[in-house]
Amino acid sequence: MIAVTGANGHLGRLVIDALLRTIPASEIVATVRTPEKGQALAAKGVQVRIADYNRPETLDSAFAGVDKLLLISSSEVGARAAQHKAAIDAAKRAGVKLLAYTSILDAERSPLALADEHRQTEAYLKASGVPFVLLRNGWYAENYDSAVASALQHKAVLGSAGEGRISWADRTDYADAAAAVLTADTDQAGRVYELAGDEAYTMAELAAEIARQSGEPVVYKDLPEAAYKDVLVGAGLPEGFAGVLADSDVGASKGGLFHDGRQISALTGRPTATLAQYVAQALKA
Numbered sequence: 001m002i003a004v005t006g007a008n009g010h011l012g013r014l015v016i017d018a019l020l021r022t023i024p025a026s027e028i029v030a031t032v033r034t035p036e037k038g039q040a041l042a043a044k045g046v047q048v049r050i051a052d053y054n055r056p057e058t059l060d061s062a063f064a065g066v067d068k069l070l071l072i073s074s075s076e077v078g079a080r081a082a083q084h085k086a087a088i089d090a091a092k093r094a095g096v097k098l099l100a101y102t103s104i105l106d107a108e109r110s111p112l113a114l115a116d117e118h119r120q121t122e123a124y125l126k127a128s129g130v131p132f133v134l135l136r137n138g139w140y141a142e143n144y145d146s147a148v149a150s151a152l153q154h155k156a157v158l159g160s161a162g163e164g165r166i167s168w169a170d171r172t173d174y175a176d177a178a179a180a181v182l183t184a185d186t187d188q189a190g191r192v193y194e195l196a197g198d199e200a201y202t203m204a205e206l207a208a209e210i211a212r213q214s215g216e217p218v219v220y221k222d223l224p225e226a227a228y229k230d231v232l233v234g235a236g237l238p239e240g241f242a243g244v245l246a247d248s249d250v251g252a253s254k255g256g257l258f259h260d261g262r263q264i265s266a267l268t269g270r271p272t273a274t275l276a277q278y279v280a281q282a283l284k285a
């Protein structure tokens with residue numbers, strides 16, 4: 001039995017679809033926070049169970065009988081370390097034989113502030129005694145969806161990533177890699193995967209590709225961190241989240257989102273999405 005937390009999230013839904021291509025629905029547990037969030041998943045034939053990291057009492061029944069658990073990192077930045085600890089404790093109580101955790105690329109030395117909670121979770125997992133595999137996810141291409149949309153309006157992509165090369169891949173790539181690890185015949189315990197796209201791109205290259213495909217004169221404008229944060233707040237993002245995103249861009253300028261190990265394509269057996277493919281899809285949306 002394989003369970004996936006956050007199964008109603010963007011990544012979780014794609015992981016469930018990838019698992020369904022490999023194993024029977026009866027061997028898949030999708031955990032969600034509320035019953036209504038599980039309706040579409042139940043329609044696929046998988047077992048839907050309630051698991052809220054903030055309500056540890058839900059986690060024991062959610063993980064009962066589970067052999068392998070994909071703990072998809074929570075979206076509640078700032079609360080995540082405690083939430084993940086609760087999930088790891090419950091996995092231990094349930095006797096889970098392999099816990100796969102979606103961490104962050106190069107967690108040990110990542111300059112991104114976002115890495116702190118992932119480092120805490122990894123350390124807790126190591127000390128827990130639960131057999132685990134780390135899926136250290138790089139940047140999602142989809143993080144640029146709103147940048148692509150506003151680029152057409154303002155003829156500019158804004159950021160603080162400088163010349164940093166970002167080895168992004170799309171969520172489908174990460175989901176398929178996770179499913180490959182969860183369904184592998186070989187023992188995955190103790191492995192660490194640095195998951196990143198086959199190619200790396202600068203923000204200037206992203207802007208140039210948007211310009212090429214749209215015919216609009218889009219350029220990249222690099223801003224100081226505080227100015228970029230102000231732009232994000234002005235666009236409606238909460239202050240804290242805007243700060244995290246601006247910090248992540250600065251981290252990218254230092255190479256924090258670059259990796260050339262090509263471990264996603266090694267797991268999935270196909271190349272990761274290219275810049276041109278991503279932009280074409282984002283422009284259609």
Ligand SMILES: NC(=O)c1ccc[n+]([C@@H]2O[C@H](COP(=O)([O-])OP(=O)(O)OC[C@H]3O[C@@H](n4cnc5c(N)ncnc54)[C@H](OP(=O)(O)O)[C@@H]3O)[C@@H](O)[C@H]2O)c1
Nearest residue numbers: 006008009010011012033052053054073074075138139140
């Ligand atoms: N690598 C990157 O570029 C990148 C970018 C963004 C996020 N991330 C990380 O990757 C994760 C998955 O990405 P995503 O795009 O699928 O995010 P998402 O669509 O926001 O999904 C996050 C999932 O976490 C669940 N969740 C939040 N709080 C929870 C709690 N207290 N108990 C149980 N589940 C909880 C949500 O449940 P509901 O469905 O009930 O809301 C949702 O299903 C994110 O949560 C975040 O940690 C990575």
